[in-house]
Amino acid sequence: MPKVQKAFGNRLRDLRQEQCLTQEELAHQAGLNRTYIGDIERGEKNITLGSMDKLAKALGIKLRDFFDWEY
Template sequence: MKEKSKILIKFGERVREVRIEKGLSQEQLAHIADVHRTYIGMIERAEKNITLINIEKIAKALDINITELLK
């Protein structure tokens, strides 16, 4: 099995952190971001190499600046 990239792990942890702060479930976030419901879980578990387009969708759905999401 391929080792997960540190940046994907950090990004997934950050998405989970902000999502929980906002009181959203993974399914709610997926709906707002217009992505598949399982996709958010895969991002949070660092199982997907997310595209810039989807980073923007998730940032908008979380009502957070992309740079804040990438911290």
């Protein structure tokens, strides 16, 4: 798996957990499948910009907030 996918997945997990959301809750709020959230967090999926936008809105953050990490 590409290093950037794993880093993004870790960042998503951190942001989700900071808000005390389960994968299922985040998926519901974003209109995505729970298994897709898990795949992203494990770095197994190459997320699209559209899905990233849905997740940002569900988390109440800006897209750029996803990239506040080093890999």
